[in-house]
Amino acid sequence: MNLDYIIPNDWSILEEGFDPENIKASESLFSIGNGAMGQRANFEEKYSGPTFQGSYIAGVYYPDKTRVGWWKNGYPEYFAKVLNAPNWIGINIYIEDEVLDLHTCKKIEIFKRELNMKEGWLSRSFIATLQNDIKVEVNTKRFLSLDMDELGAINYSVKPLNSDASITFRPYLDSGITNEDTNWDDKFWDTLNVSHENNQAFIQAKTMKTDFYTCTFMESQVFIDGKSMIIDPNISADANSASFSYNYKVKQNETYTIHKFGGYTVDRNHDKYELVTAAKKVLEKATKAGFSTLLDNQKKAWAKIWDMADITIDGDVKAQQGIRFNIFHLNQTYLGTDARLNIGPKGFTGEKYGGSTYWDTEAYCIPFYMATKDQSVARNLLTYRYKHLQKAIENAEKLGFKNGAALYPMVTMNGEECHNEWEITFEEIHRNGAIAFAIFNYHRYTGDYSYIPEMGLEVLIGIARFWHQRATFSKDKNKYVILGVTGPNEYENNINNNWYTNYIAQWCINYAVENIERVESDFTTDFTRIMNKAKLSKAEIEQWQEVAERMYFPYSEKHNVYLQQDGFLDKELITVADLDQAQRPINQKWSWDRILRSPYIKQADTLQGFYFFEDHFTTEELERHFDFYEPFTVHESSLSPCVHSIQAAKLDRMDQAYTFYLRTSRLDLDDYNHEVHEGLHITSMAGTWMSIVEGFGGMRVKNDMLTFEPKIPQQWDGYSFKVNFRHQILKVIVNQGQTHFELEGHKELQIEVNGKSVMIAPNKLVTV
Incomplete structure (x- = not known):
């Protein structure tokens, strides 16, 4: 696959020339979304070549039963999966009864695809010669409306170039879809009803187990050379699909066009028995406005977003395209209008990671949303975690913790842990620290303290209780240690005293105590309510403080640095520069055993702590740690280059900062990790924003x-x-x-x- 086929451009993602090898990558890169739903850039017409079909509805998921070879106590029962939703974009095209399929065409000329980030639409144009020798020019444009977030719109035009041709548009809905990512090949959707009237069709379906009720809908209009046509369609329907056929004898060089409006209504927003009625209202509004007016509204809505969120770069088109690509996809994924939603690492571009919420939101995304939107958006993200506090307490109880200790999940849709790799589920507990840090970061930036007495202090108490119970007193060291963890560097599992984990645990306890004292002093009513609810005593707080004051931090006198973990210097310390490039990326070339024994760091670990708590250390200390750890870092996590870019800029190493910036901003555009076909790295895109604003x-x-x-x-x-x-x-x-x-x-x-x-x-x- 050509990894560098995207054409540099300030405002658009551009592809020219048809290469089947790039199809799945482009389906990711050209994805569209509006915060409420999103879809990969699949072709509207039939494509029989390799493709990854994907349309997704925010907040709709399925609890796919955990699949492990050996069950361990505390394992989550399921891994939440974002679901490939019923398909509404499909339009099969028949030209003299031959299906238009780019995989089987005789010849494809001037294929172009554009994702216009400034205006929020996706277009495609090509000239194709079919097996029956009819040559057609095709132009398509589609978008998911920001103003009406249950609606998407498609403009699809076909012009026969070398003869008259009978052309049929067959728009359809299909609920007989499957997930690319599934543990047991379960049936995720139950189709309840397929109905149609006039030029409208509706499929009512619900998810198995979770019972999310949805209605997928469509309505179409056809035109010849821009003039509206009334054509009675042939209608076809079965248990999982509905289609309309609009046939017309098109003269050579006439343009036959279909406008298709479609989307989803969901019982998260409507009564489940009124979904078809709600869909009809959306369609009435859409058809009354028409494609052009809806597109104009889309341009205005994106102009408003860009007015606040844009970052301009002069003199470097690739850098400019990279940052706008990142900002665009962040806004397509999450707009902050619904406090029930959060940000999945792949957004609406793929199914990896289940589409669930990770610590990425608190560590990387909140700064972007605080600064480019109203602070209420970031508050919504914090409220999301407060509403899951009871689940976090239950998650901790499953692992043997008690007394209201809270362990926030590594991966979640509803507050329950649903990640089932033991070294992550049980050991990557530093995620708790990111939740507390986000509360601190929000208050520091916005000046809004009200979240803490209203909600945040209860979260901080649960987290402090967890760290108190998770620490072990070592008689040998006369210190508290934290054993058997995985730090941000997931290329080390089950290690002892990960410096970042120990440091953030100490900080969380101190921060909780500091806020207990402030709330007691300044918000007495809230203090009384919280203390009664949490049953927190002065004696328990003193026990926390004992752990914080006597926390152990591994340190090397020889290198004058904090050690990433107790055994780091036992490794064979060969730097990345001396690693055979043919062995990269090591996560695709090496056994897990070999990776775990190596010194190689997937992402900033100790340096993640220096990023969060920069004020706690001198610039000289940062430089020392950067020089020690960066040479061992392979940056095989999307979350790594941004932190290193910020720190390199802080250290006046601008060439290095720029290199890291290009890597984070073009991680997907240039497919550094050879995995863009699976979807984009949405949460790390917020780190790209940070690398400019906080770095440069x-x-x-x-x-x-x-x-x-x-x-x-x-x-x-x-x-x-x-x-x-x-x-x-x-x-x-x-x-x-x-x-x-x-x-x-x-x-x-x-x-x-x-x-x-x-x-x-x-x-x-x-x-x-």
């Missing part, structure tokens, strides 16, 4: 205000970004040699730039 822009919040240490790669002429800081929007424009600040609003904002205080007045340009 040097943005931090210190002493209750924004601070900047702007830097610029030599490859760029300039860059700019906006942040929404406490309801004031600040634009930062960095050029070679100077930085400009512009403030939207009505009051002044004091910031710090390179250690010096600067006052920014509204609507005036300040140059530093």
Whole structure:
């Protein structure tokens, strides 16, 4: 497969030329979504070659029974799977009764595909000669509406070029679909009813076990050279599908077009008995507006998003395309309008990881959503975790913890743990720390403390109880140790005293105690309610503090660095530079046994702690640890390059920072990890945003205000970004040699730039 076939462009993802080898990769890269649903960029017409079909509805999942060879106590009963939903985009095309199928065409010319990120639509155009020698030009455009998030729209046109031709459009709905990712090949959907009237069709279906009720719907209109046609369709329906056939004798060089409107209504938003009625309302509104008006509305909605979220880069098209691709997919995946939803690592682009929520949300995504949207969006993400607190307590109880100790899941849809690899489920407990850090980060950035007495303190208490119980007192060390864990570096399992885990455990306890004291002092009613509910005593808090004060941290006097874990120096310390490149990526070339014994680091581990808690360490300490650990890091996690880019920029290593930035921003576009066909790396895309804003822009919040240490790669002429800081929007424009600040609003904002205080007045340009 050609890994570098995407054409560089500021605002679009472009593919030219038809290569069957790239089909699955392009289906991922050109995916579309609107926060409520999404789909891979599958062809509307039939394609008989290798393809990965996927349409997904936010929040709809199936509990696929765990499949392991040897059951262990505490294993989750199931792995939640995002479901390939009934297909509404399909339009089979027949030209003189021969099906249009790019896999079987005699010849394909000028194939082009475009994902226009500025305006939020996907298009495709090609000229194909069928086996019957009829040559046709095809143009398609589709989008998922941001304004009406239950609706998608397709414009599909066919023009016969070398003769008149009888052309049939056969739009259909199909609920006889399967998942690419399944443990037991279960049937995930139960089709309840297939109905049709006029030019509308509806399939009512529900998920097995979870009983999510859905209605998949469609309505079509046909045109000749733009003129609306009334054609009575032939109708076909069976137990799982419905289709309409619109046949017309099209003259040479006439354009025959179908507008298809479709989508999903779901019982998460409507009464399950009113889904068809709700779908009819969507279709009535859509057909009344028409494709062109809906597309205009789509452009306006995306313009509003880009006005706040865009990052411009001058003089480097690949870098510009990379960051916009990342920002675009983050907004397609999650818009913050529904507090019941969260951000899956693959979004709506594939089925790997089950489409569930990971610690990625708290560690990487919340900064992006805090700064590019209203702070209520980030608060919704924190509220999501508060609503799952009881489940986190139950998760901990299954592993033997008690007294309200909470262990948040590694993977979840509804708060229950559903990850079933023991070294992750039982051991990658650092995820608890990311939840607490997100609460701290939210308060630090927004200044909104209200979340903590209302909800957050209960979360912090549950997490502190977990760390207190998870630590073991070592008589040998006269310290508390944490044994049998997996840190962020998943290329080490079941190790003792992972520095990052121990450090964040200590910090979580101290942060919980600090907030208990503040809430007791300033929010007495909340304090009384929480203490009664949690049954927390001063004696228990003192026991926590004992663990925090006497936490053990492995350290090497020889190297003058904290050790990633107790046994790290026992490894054969061969750097990545000395590793045979033919052995990369090691996760696809080596046995797991060999990986676990190697010194190679999948992603920032100790350095993840230095990223979160940068203020706790000197720049010299960061440099020492960066120089020690980065040479062993293979960056085979999508979450790794962004952290290293930020830290390289902090250390004034701009060439290295730029290289890491390109890797994180073009991870999928250039398919660094040879897996883009499975879907995109959505959560790491927020890390790409951080690598510019926090890395090159040097943005931090210190002493209750924004601070900047702007830097610029030599490859760029300039860059700019906006942040929404406490309801004031600040634009930062960095050029070679100077930085400009512009403030939207009505009051002044004091910031710090390179250690010096600067006052920014509204609507005036300040140059530093």
